[in-house]
Amino acid sequence: xxxxxxxxxxxxxxxxxxxxxxxxxxxxxxxxxxxxxxxxxxxxxxxxxxxxxxxxxxxxxxxxxxxxxxxxxxxxxxxxxxxxxxxxxxxxxxxxxxxxxxxxxxxxxxxxxxxxxxxxxxxxxxxxxxxxxxxxxxxxxxxxxxxxxxxxxxxxxxxxxxxxxxxxxxxxxxxxxxxxxxxxxxxxxxxxxxxxxxxxxxxxxxxxxxxxxxxx
Amino acid sequence: xxxxxxxxxxxxxxxxxxxxxxxxxxxxxxxxxxxxxxxxxxxxxxxxxxxxxxxxxxxxxxxxxxxxxxxxxxxxxxxxxxxxxxxxxxxxxxxxxxxxxxxxxxxxxxxxxxxxxxxxxxxxxxxxxxxxxxxxxxxxxxxxxxxxxxxxxxxxxxxxxxxxxxxxxxxxxxxxxxxxxxxxxxxxxxxxxxxxxxxxxxxxxxxxxxxxxxxx
DNA sequence: CGAGGGATTGATACGTCTCAAAGCATGTGG
DNA sequence: CCACATGCTTTGAGACGTATCAATCCCTCG
Numbered sequence: 001x002x003x004x005x006x007x008x009x010x011x012x013x014x015x016x017x018x019x020x021x022x023x024x025x026x027x028x029x030x031x032x033x034x035x036x037x038x039x040x041x042x043x044x045x046x047x048x049x050x051x052x053x054x055x056x057x058x059x060x061x062x063x064x065x066x067x068x069x070x071x072x073x074x075x076x077x078x079x080x081x082x083x084x085x086x087x088x089x090x091x092x093x094x095x096x097x098x099x100x101x102x103x104x105x106x107x108x109x110x111x112x113x114x115x116x117x118x119x120x121x122x123x124x125x126x127x128x129x130x131x132x133x134x135x136x137x138x139x140x141x142x143x144x145x146x147x148x149x150x151x152x153x154x155x156x157x158x159x160x161x162x163x164x165x166x167x168x169x170x171x172x173x174x175x176x177x178x179x180x181x182x183x184x185x186x187x188x189x190x191x192x193x194x195x196x197x198x199x200x201x202x203x204x205x206x207x208x209x210x211x212x213x214x215x216x
Numbered sequence: 217x218x219x220x221x222x223x224x225x226x227x228x229x230x231x232x233x234x235x236x237x238x239x240x241x242x243x244x245x246x247x248x249x250x251x252x253x254x255x256x257x258x259x260x261x262x263x264x265x266x267x268x269x270x271x272x273x274x275x276x277x278x279x280x281x282x283x284x285x286x287x288x289x290x291x292x293x294x295x296x297x298x299x300x301x302x303x304x305x306x307x308x309x310x311x312x313x314x315x316x317x318x319x320x321x322x323x324x325x326x327x328x329x330x331x332x333x334x335x336x337x338x339x340x341x342x343x344x345x346x347x348x349x350x351x352x353x354x355x356x357x358x359x360x361x362x363x364x365x366x367x368x369x370x371x372x373x374x375x376x377x378x379x380x381x382x383x384x385x386x387x388x389x390x391x392x393x394x395x396x397x398x399x400x401x402x403x404x405x406x407x408x409x410x411x412x413x414x415x416x417x418x419x420x421x422x423x424x425x426x427x428x429x430x431x432x
Numbered sequence: 433c434g435a436g437g438g439a440t441t442g443a444t445a446c447g448t449c450t451c452a453a454a455g456c457a458t459g460t461g462g
Numbered sequence: 463c464c465a466c467a468t469g470c471t472t473t474g475a476g477a478c479g480t481a482t483c484a485a486t487c488c489c490t491c492g
Contacts, residue, residue, distance in 0.1 A: 068351075068355045083342070131351055132299070138351060138355050168440095176355035187441080383470070384470075402472095416472095
């Protein structure tokens with residue numbers, strides 16, 4: 001993509017963690033096509049993934065066919081830290097992605113190494129923080145607040161232009177809304193000049209403070 | 217409370233964990249009155265709590281005064297494992313409660329003890345599982361599903377009669393609903409004979425399978 | 433140029449919230 | 463023992479927000 005102005009995916013890679021280091025040293029590189037599955041919901045947990053390029057989403061499907069997106073994972077993020085022996089969420093690449101894949105067992109071979117234990121704990125804490133924030137958003141905010149907060153989180157600290165890696169459907173399933181409500185809310189925010197969409201996946205936040213006032 | 221039939225609070229104490237052991241050995245007993253605060257949202261994290269009797273709820277308040285209940289903690293549950301230096305949720309005793317309180321530092325004094333590190337990780341994983349389940353419930357279920365699932369989770373494996381430790385307002389703030397919607401939904405389930413409420417805090421589930429059919 | 437998939441917009445139905453009143457327990461003082 | 467006050471719960475009527483179903487638009491790609 002070539003743009004005449006600075007563009008930003010809104011996410012800078014996380015500060016390198018020890019666990020990320022171990023995975024990238026112990027693991028093997030892997031490439032996934034758009035929409036390719038890293039692992040399925042209810043699969044056995046065996047691997048740890050470090051995102052190096054692209055974006056990955058985690059999803060959970062219900063029996064009735066409803067879908068909840070658990071989160072979006074950017075370069076530097078780690079997938080595969082689970083609470084049980086099975087994956088509670090499946091994972092798919094949003095677009096072509098490069099990851100580093102390590103067997104859990106080979107990381108566990110380091111067990112007893114206090115540093116590494118600590119790194120796994122820290123990474124798990126990050127997951128917990130992510131889940132708690134998500135829970136608060138779903139429980140406390142209306143559509144306007146959800147969409148606004150989502151834009152802010154996708155914008156991060158960069159600027160002035162940001163790219164959305166995911167479709168409206170992904171956004172909707174992450175926010176617990178329908179695609180129509182997401183679209184309408186975005187249009188409404190655009191009418192109020194709180195956001196500009198040069199195209200469906202590209203946006204600017206000309207009044208970030210006004211967004212933060214109701215979506216923070 | 218004396219009842220002529222078996223009654224159950226629906227929660228059996230969790231299988232003793234190593235971390236719970238350490239807290240109960242290292243810590244000091246503490247008693248809290250109903251509605252007394254264990255710690256406040258945004259307080260510095262310093263202590264670990266093991267519930268021994270009674271029930272504790274964690275809550276987060278927004279600037280606009282809305283409240284989200286993060287969870288309910290029963291005997292055997294541990295509070296105070298946080299993702300950052302500050303408490304993201306406050307904690308209050310629902311009714312008179314006995315806890316065991318240990319300084320984080322004195323638990324950390326065991327650091328390097330691989331077993332203990334592992335125990336902290338496991339406890340953090342439990343929190344993660346709790347938060348993820350909560351997130352899924354908020355994102356995927358309607359009022360009927362939320363209330364039904366809540367009753368099932370409060371009932372646990374015991375039976376046939378269960379006690380609710382929390383008010384309708386606590387339930388509502390946990391489920392992301394209003395107190396009126398919770399009350400109406402409970403009345404509706406009662407009309408369908410999916411639940412019986414001899415009193416507001418006591419209930420029976422005569423057709424648990426029928427509940428599970430839509431609330432699982 | 434036409435086909436296809438994602439996104440937007442419109443009309444309407446439905447679910448949940450809001451505001452208000454009534455019901456029901458529990459405890460207190462007369 | 464009754465009368466009342468208090469707090470929690472339930473019920474009702476109407477407003478509001480989001481979902482649903484359907485049509486149109488837009489962009490990309492062949």
